[in-house]
Amino acid sequence: MKIKGAYHHIHLLSENPEVATRWYVQNLDGQIKEQFDVRGSIHIRIRIGEAQLIIRGLGPGESVVKPGKDKLLGIDHFALVPNDIEVLMSQLKENGVKIVKPIFTTTAGGQAFFIEGPDGVLIEIIEN
Numbered sequence: 001m002k003i004k005g006a007y008h009h010i011h012l013l014s015e016n017p018e019v020a021t022r023w024y025v026q027n028l029d030g031q032i033k034e035q036f037d038v039r040g041s042i043h044i045r046i047r048i049g050e051a052q053l054i055i056r057g058l059g060p061g062e063s064v065v066k067p068g069k070d071k072l073l074g075i076d077h078f079a080l081v082p083n084d085i086e087v088l089m090s091q092l093k094e095n096g097v098k099i100v101k102p103i104f105t106t107t108a109g110g111q112a113f114f115i116e117g118p119d120g121v122l123i124e125i126i127e128n
Helices: 017-028 085-094
Strands: 010-013 031-038 041-048 051-056 078-080 099-105 111-116 122-126
Touching: 017 031, 017 041, 017 051, 085 099, 085 111, 085 122
Parallel strands: 010 051, 078 122
Antiparallel strands: 031 041, 041 051, 099 111, 111 122
16 A cells, blocks of 8 residues: 555644644744644644644643753754745744754755754754
């Protein structure tokens, strides 16, 4: 059996999903689609372009391990493709978003940069 399409969604765990959602709306033009509860945990579904994110809060009895200097196993980052990489970089700087790695040339010859999102999430902005 083969997989149809790219991916369906990404779940991001947040200690404050409302604040995280506002960040994605303000900085990456996220569109809130719905909010719902699953087993005592708030879930907020948003769209950023064609990407679907579900930002969820902690459920009853859950706790988190804060990222430190060391890498955690699992997803390292996710990437989004903007309409204009330099315009978006400028807007993010104006909004005070932490630029982890400024614009660089990728191995494919395009441009990309990394930002830090809510809850320490690493996001790559890359030309297609």
